[in-house]
Amino acid sequence: MQVYLDNNATTKVDEKVFEEMTPFFCEMYGNPNSLHSVGSATHPKIAEAFDYLYEGINADDEDDIIITANATEANNWVVKSVWLDRILDGEKNHIITSEVEHPAITAACNYLEKKGVDITYLTVNEEGVLEADAVADAIREDTALVSVMWANNETGKLFPIKEIGAICKEKGVLFHSDATQAIGKVKVDVQDAGVDMISFSAHKFHGPKGVGGLYIKKGVQLSPYMHGGEQMDGRRAGTLDVASIVGMGKAMQLATNTMALAYEINHVGMLRDKLEKAILKIPDTIVIGDTKNRTPNTTLISIKGVEGEAMLWDLNKNGISASTGSACASEDLEANPVMNAFGSDSELAHTGIRFSLSRFNTEEQIDYAIEKIKEAVERLRSISSSYAYTPKNHVSELEHN
Numbered sequence: 365m366q367v368y369l370d371n372n373a374t375t376k377v378d379e380k381v382f383e384e385m386t387p388f389f390c391e392m393y394g395n396p397n398s399l400h401s402v403g404s405a406t407h408p409k410i411a412e413a414f415d416y417l418y419e420g421i422n423a424d425d426e427d428d429i430i431i432t433a434n435a436t437e438a439n440n441w442v443v444k445s446v447w448l449d450r451i452l453d454g455e456k457n458h459i460i461t462s463e464v465e466h467p468a469i470t471a472a473c474n475y476l477e478k479k480g481v482d483i484t485y486l487t488v489n490e491e492g493v494l495e496a497d498a499v500a501d502a503i504r505e506d507t508a509l510v511s512v513m514w515a516n517n518e519t520g521k522l523f524p525i526k527e528i529g530a531i532c533k534e535k536g537v538l539f540h541s542d543a544t545q546a547i548g549k550v551k552v553d554v555q556d557a558g559v560d561m562i563s564f565s566a567h568k569f570h571g572p573k574g575v576g577g578l579y580i581k582k583g584v585q586l587s588p589y590m591h592g593g594e595q596m597d598g599r600r601a602g603t604l605d606v607a608s609i610v611g612m613g614k615a616m617q618l619a620t621n622t623m624a625l626a627y628e629i630n631h632v633g634m635l636r637d638k639l640e641k642a643i644l645k646i647p648d649t650i651v652i653g654d655t656k657n658r659t660p661n662t663t664l665i666s667i668k669g670v671e672g673e674a675m676l677w678d679l680n681k682n683g684i685s686a687s688t689g690s691a692c693a694s695e696d697l698e699a700n701p702v703m704n705a706f707g708s709d710s711e712l713a714h715t716g717i718r719f720s721l722s723r724f725n726t727e728e729q730i731d732y733a734i735e736k737i738k739e740a741v742e743r744l745r746s747i748s749s750s751y752a753y754t755p756k757n758h759v760s761e762l763e764h765n
C-alpha cells in the first residue's frame with residue numbers, strides 16, 4: 365500500500381486541476397501578451413484564475429497578486445527589494461524575522477547581513493511560536509520589514525499574524541508573511557490579518573509545481589525582482605505560464621472554499637490526530653512544539669532512540685512517505701533547526717519525523733501507517749546501541765486502538 369504523508373513537501377495535483385490545465389499545452393498555447401486571437405483566447409481562463417486567487421485569500425480588487433515561480437522567489441523578492449528600496453535607497457537598516465522561517469527567508473536575510481543589514485531573528489517559545497510582543501519590542505526607528513511565517517512547515521504551528529499585523533500597522537512597519545503552509549489548511553484572509561504582503565506556492569495545495577505568487581496590498585511600493593517585458597504591469601517580467609496559472613487558480617478555489625477548509629479540519633485533522641495519538645502510545649515519544657493552534661494536517665514527532673533517516677528508510681520500504689523535516693533540508697544530517705529552536709537537545713533533534721497529511725489520505729491508510737510505524741520503532745530500537753530497551757517499553761505489548 366502506498367501512503368503519502370509528506371504533503372508539506374509537495375502535494376499531488378488534483379485531477380480537476382490537471383483537467384483545467386491540459387488545454388493550454390497543445391490547443392490554447394498562445395502567449396497572453398500576443399495581440400492575435402491565439403493569444404487572447406487564453407485571457408478568460410487567466411481572468412477566472414485570478415478571480416479564484418483573490419477570493420481564496422480575500423484580497424481587495426485594488427490589491428495586486430503577482431505570479432512568481434514559487435514561494436522561494438516571492439520571499440526573495442520581498443527581502444531583496446525592501447533592501448533596495450528602503451535600505452540602500454532609504455534610511456532603514458533593520459529587518460525582523462524569526463529563527464524558524466523557511467530557508468527562502470533566512471538565507472535571503474543571511475545574504476543581506478553580509479551586505480551590512482541588521483537582522484533580528486526572533487526566537488520561538490517552548491510551544492514553537494513567536495510571541496507578538498517580541499515583535500513589538502524588536503521594532504526600531506530603522507526597521508524596514510517584519511517577515512513572519514503564517515504556519516511553520518515542520519510543526520504546523522500557527523503564528524499570531526493578526527496581532528503582528530496590528531503592531532506593524534501601528535508602528536508603520538511593512539509586514540510580510542510567508543503563507544505557503546497555511547493556504548488550503550486554514551483560512552488565510554489578508555484583509556482581516558492586516559498583512560501588506562504574503563507569499564505562496566501552488567504545489568502546497570494540490571496545484572502544479574513551478575508557480576506561486578506574491579500578494580501585495582494596494583499602495584505598497586516594491587521594486588520588481590525580475591525586469592524585462594511588460595507582464596504583470598512590469599512588476600514581474602516573463603511570459604506567463606498560462607497552464608500553471610489556470611491550475612493554481614483552480615487549486616486555490618478547490619482548497620480554500622468553506623467546504624474544503626471544513627474537510628481539512630474535520631477529516632484531515634481527525635486522521636492526523638489518530639496517527640499522532642497512536643504514535644504517542646509508544647514510550648519515549650513526544651510531539652515537538654505543542655498540539656494547540658496548528659494546521660490540521662501536520663505533526664512533528666520525536667521517537668527517542670530512532671534516527672530519523674533510518675525510520676524514513678523503514679517506512680519507505682513499506683510504501684510510506686514521510687520526512688525528517690523540510691524537504692529542502694533533508695539532505696544534510698545536521699540537527700533540525702526548528703527542533704534546535706525549541707531548545708531540543710541534539711539527540712532529540714535527530715529523531716524528528718514529520719507526517720503531513722492531505723484530503724486524499726484515508727483512514728485505512730492511516731491504520732496501515734500506524735502498524736508499520738510501530739514495527740519500525742520496535743526493529744530500530746532493538747538494534748539501537750543508545751536506546752535502553754526494557755520489557756516496560758516493548759512497543760509490541762501496546763494495544764493499538
Ligand SMILES: Cc1ncc(COP(=O)(O)O)c(CN[C@@H](CS)C(=O)O)c1O
Pocket residue numbers: 372373374434435436437466468513515516517518542544545565567576689690691692693
Ligand atoms: C513555509 C515555506 N516557505 C517556502 C517554501 C518554499 O516553497 P517552494 O515552492 O519550494 O518555493 C516552503 C517549502 N517547504 C517544503 C520544501 S523545503 C518543506 O518540505 O517544508 C515552505 O514550507
